[in-house]
Amino acid sequence: MLGLHRSSLARIASASTEAWAHRCSRRTGSARAVQYGAMAGGRSGEEEEGRNDGVPPSSDAAMAGVATGGVEDAYGEDHATEDQPVTPWAVCIASGHSLLRDPRHNKGMSFTEEERDAHYLRGLLPPAVLPQELQEKRLLQNVRELESPLHRYMFLVDLQERNERLFYKLMVDNVEELLPVVYTPTVGEACQKYGSIFRRPQGLYISLKDKGRILEVLRNWPEKSIQVIVVTDGERILGLGDLGCQGMGIPVGKLALYTALGGVRPSGALPITIDVGTNNEELLNDEFYIGLRQRRATGQEYTELLDEFMAAVKQNYGSKTLVQFEDFANHNAFTLLEKYKGTHLVFNDDIQGTAAVVLAGLIAGLKFVGGTLADHKFLFFGAGEAGTGIAELVALEISMQSHLSPEEARKNIWLVDSKGLIVSSRKESIQPFKKLYAHEHEPVKDLLSAIKDIKPTALIGSAGVGQSFTKEVIEAMSLINKRPIILALSNPTSKSECTAEQAYSWSEGRAIFGSGSPFDPVKYNDKLFVPAQANNAYIFPGFGLGVVISGAIRVKDDMVLAAAEALAEQVTSEHFDKGLIYPPFSSIRKISANIAARVAAKAYDLGLASHLPRPRDLVKYAESCMYSPIYRSYK
Ligand SMILES: O=C([O-])CC(=O)C(=O)O
Ligand SMILES: [Mg+2]
Incomplete structure (x- = not known):
């Protein structure tokens, strides 16, 4: 009991x-x-x-x-x-x-004879009793028989809605194969077509119509003990833009990963979409659109709804429920994080999660290149949540490693946005979060010229502009560097700055390449190259678990840094020999436990952890708290 x-x-x-x-x-x-x-x-x-x-x-x-x-x-x-x-x-x-x-x-056909008697199941199931492993084998065959990724996605969602443990057992045991189905790139297509493929509702919908009674809506959710909320307003779903209410696929998918990759209990996970309208004309004219048919609320109306939401979460669940902001547009993402980070337990995956995974990849990548972070220049194509988030975390790590001031540390970090290189003469006209990187330099209009001028070691793309790393761009990077680091982070695959094959062939096999969405290994000149997937899925599940098990009451940058360092430390010489800058996703549960332990340790060190006393072995403790999808026997 x-x-x-x-x-x-x-x-x-x-x-x-x-x-x-x-x-x-x-x-x-x-x-x-x-x-x-x-x-x-x-x-x-x-x-x-x-x-x-x-x-x-x-x-x-x-x-x-x-x-x-x-x-x-x-x-x-x-x-x-x-x-x-x-x-x-x-x-x-x-x-x-x-x-x-x-x-x-x-448990479907896995109910035992005794359970079938004790729980009034006799006759409701075929006579055979199957072990969970055999059910899993059958379902894997079923998934593989489906041709289209979207059908695979729908199949897995149905399984999740029918037999949760079997869904997670399948995910945990086949993570590399199934990640691209429940997550990027397929989840992007699922969101675009969410209305047409809609079956059972998943997650909680809060709309402008619920103003003044968000607490009531939260109370309709069947679970009372919530550990992690992932919330979106659907304005910037991956690199696909405004998908309004149909962004729900993202919080649902992220939380499936929280459980499968990080071991957060499914009962403690709550996906939420806040529907404030959409400016996506196609969706507004789509007869199957599932959300409010109006243009986005902004300004005070938006702010008040978000304020009410954050207050209701605290009132209903207490102050130790982690709220992860996901796929908000830049203008809201930074503001919301800044506004609530001092009073609520909040984390922005696109800013902080992406930053941690990329920093880990850069630290690992420098093993191939030599030197420390402070010795290199970094050029970002895209100065939104991901770009500036990564830039800030890299600067923080440089200033810690090299005892430089943050201002000094930022000097080797350059950003390019849609108007060109961010330089001091543009300071008056750019958004506040970009200003820290407006260094002294002549105006430069395009990426290629910026590369030639700045001569960066690493080029990091997050602008959501597919094919923006052209042959000339990769060749320019390869002219400057023996081993250019090329990270094409935009999602889904259609928005990737270049493909793995392009990066390897245009750099003549010298690129250290990572991408937000997965690419298959590439054969170039008879050598096999395994591209890294630089996706925040390496970070947020373990990060969230660390926050939950320590009972942390706030998220601090040092905790994000701890997650990045923990990930980088798990890249072994065996991985480096294969050219990898991240450990493989197949060992993600172990990776997440280690990240969780480091994040929790930092929370304790900072006096932010409320679960006392501090467990002596945090890795073992994290592992013991992780969700296990094995069927339980029922009495
Ligand atoms: O969801 C992903 O694959 C990564 C991510 O957060 C984004 O692209 O917004
Ligand atoms: Mg995201």
């Missing part, structure tokens, strides 16, 4: 016969209050250690430094509780048909 809700569950269980529970499971509406009494609200004196914040309590085991997850683990989701039987609570005890229709508890 799971420690935390033992007394509440026991109270209800003793008051109920199995037959009552079975009947009750069919009366969804009226029984809901009973469930919440048991799961979240109904805490008695015996449960005083169980804070409803998703953070393990100060148990004896934790004091002794023994790794232990499984706290408030009502569904049996954590690695640490793999061996413990769970009660399949849905509405009272889920059983029979409703148990098969409940994705969190459904």
